[in-house]
Every structure is written in C-alpha cells, then in structure tokens.
Amino acid sequence: MNILDHFCQRASLCGSALLLCFSLTANADEIQDINKLFKQGKQAQALERVDTYLASKPKDTQARFLKGLILTEQGKNDEAIKVFSSLTEDYPELPEPYNNLAVLYAGQGQYDKAKIALEMAIRTHPSYATAHENLGDIYAKMASQAYDRALQLDKSNTATQTKLALIKDLFANSSKSSKPSKATRSAATEAPAQPAPTAVAAAAAPAAAVAPPAAMYQPNPSSPTAYIEKTVLQSVNEWAAAWSSKNVKGYLAYYAPDFKTPNGESRSDWEAVRNERISKPKSIHVGISGAKVQLVDDNHATVTFKQIYKSSTLNDSGNKTLMMVKSGDKWLIQEERSEK
Numbered sequence: 001m002n003i004l005d006h007f008c009q010r011a012s013l014c015g016s017a018l019l020l021c022f023s024l025t026a027n028a029d030e031i032q033d034i035n036k037l038f039k040q041g042k043q044a045q046a047l048e049r050v051d052t053y054l055a056s057k058p059k060d061t062q063a064r065f066l067k068g069l070i071l072t073e074q075g076k077n078d079e080a081i082k083v084f085s086s087l088t089e090d091y092p093e094l095p096e097p098y099n100n101l102a103v104l105y106a107g108q109g110q111y112d113k114a115k116i117a118l119e120m121a122i123r124t125h126p127s128y129a130t131a132h133e134n135l136g137d138i139y140a141k142m143a144s145q146a147y148d149r150a151l152q153l154d155k156s157n158t159a160t161q162t163k164l165a166l167i168k169d170l171f172a173n174s175s176k177s178s179k180p181s182k183a184t185r186s187a188a189t190e191a192p193a194q195p196a197p198t199a200v201a202a203a204a205a206p207a208a209a210v211a212p213p214a215a216m217y218q219p220n221p222s223s224p225t226a227y228i229e230k231t232v233l234q235s236v237n238e239w240a241a242a243w244s245s246k247n248v249k250g251y252l253a254y255y256a257p258d259f260k261t262p263n264g265e266s267r268s269d270w271e272a273v274r275n276e277r278i279s280k281p282k283s284i285h286v287g288i289s290g291a292k293v294q295l296v297d298d299n300h301a302t303v304t305f306k307q308i309y310k311s312s313t314l315n316d317s318g319n320k321t322l323m324m325v326k327s328g329d330k331w332l333i334q335e336e337r338s339e340k
Contacts, residue, residue: 031062038066043074061091068100077104088120092242092250093234095125102134111142116283120241229293232301232324235331240286248275256325256332281311299326300334307338 037046068083098121242250287308
C-alpha cells in the first residue's frame, strides 16, 4: 500500500461518526431515508432522492453534504469537489468540508491544494485531530515525492535513500495495524439522527470521531468576557481562512456594511481591487500570530496580531489591527490598519 492509499484509508470516516450541529427540520425523515440508501450502497437512488430534495431546499446544508458523499462514492470526484467547495464558501467556519476536499485533492495528486484545505480545516477547528493527522500524511507524501526527485538527480545519495525508505516503512507498518476507533465502530451500528460529515475515500477504515463544530463555541456562563473574546477571534480566523482559500465572497462577507475603506474610496471600488488581488495569485496563505482581543464594549472590540502573508507572487508580514463590530450573531470588520 503506498502513502496515498494509506492517507485515503485513514481519512475515510464512517458516515454516522460525526454529526453536524444543525437543528432538525420537518424533512428530517427524508434526509434519514436518503442517508440509509447511501449506507446500503444504493447510490443512484440516493442521488436521485437528494437531488429532488435539494430542488425545493437548495441551501440545505445536510443534503448538500450528503450529495457530496454520494458523488464521491460514485467516483464523480470533480462534481463532489464542486459540492464541498460550495459548502466552504457558504460555511467557512465548518472544518469537515475542507477535510473532504483534501481527501479528494489527494486522490487526484493535488497535494498542495490538499495541504491548504487541511490547514483551513485546522484553522477553523484547531482540535480537529483527523485533519491534523491527514496533514501529516500529506507532508509525508510531498516529502516522498521530493526524495524521489532528489534520487533521480543523484542515485548515489544514501541519506536520501534512507529517508525515503523510512517514510515507506512507516506507512506500511501503520496500514497493517490500522483499526477503526471504538467511537466509530459503535456509531456505525446506529441510525444517526442526521446525516454526518465524513472524510471520503476509496477505502472504509474509519478514523476517530471529533466533536461537532458548534461544541467549540458554547458560552461559558462563568466567563462571559472570555466567551466574547473567543467568538471575536473565531471570526478573525474565519476571515483569514476565507482569504487563504481565495473565497472572495466569503472574505468580503466579514466586512461590515459601514466598513471604513483604507483610502476613503467607495466600497465597490475597494471590493473590486480586493477581488483582483485575491483572485490573481495561484495560491494564498494568511497566517495569524499572537492575536490579542481588547473589548471596547459588548458590541465593539479591537484585535491586534502579526499577519504573515504568503502567495505565489509575494511574501509579506506586518502588524495588523482590526476594529470589530457585532452584527447579529457575527463579528465583522469595521476598520483595519496595517503596520510594517
């Protein structure tokens, strides 16, 4: 078994292992029935049913996620990528669609894209153990390719030969001892209340389940200030994740309607410039380091951090300050300042 096979095997999660935290609807039974068809291997029927369901509820997140799983099981990976990419645009705070994209990209040999997707999954949900492990596999696969190229150039390089052999031995041994986690095995025998997000791949060895995304953001009654700071910082991380994924729509959604543009230009002109600058590079990675939140009041906060920007055309870093305002249940950027 090669490294990619091992990555895909461990990345595959049982469809009932992870539950998205969405409220039940009147059509929950229909989703349940479609999910059962999917688990029974009746992919064509499941796809027909989910398409009918989405015709009347095109924004239903569970149904869209389930459709992505069905398409992947049918080997329609390009269509599945479109489904999961759309979910990351509409719900950049959810890590599971990013993780699934990474598995699909890895299956196509697009390891750079897989790495970026996993990094965003981790950025939105730092305790997502599956994404951390999968990212390690991607790094190992990329290292393996680099060692192979090095040996093609210099076949006498014994140090490179040793490193490559170690990586192959590591994954060969891991694949032999890979077993489903206890939580996943027990969940697999039960009918879930809602369809579950899953990392999708050709093999069926499940990895460990993680807590639902919303569990990270439950308020702590004993520390309301800490909770507010956490939600502010979460919005900043999601903003950076949308930027890194070149999701212009999602990125711009984190700016308040009364956002003060840097040079006093119109909002439309500023958005046009941002659209061009985000769309032009082949890849973007925005890192946030040492973030600090200072609450002004319950509806206003200031966030300072070091921003590390890397793209296919530019590497830059500097200090940034974001003035945030609460809008409904979200925190949006009202003003931003950069310092070198």
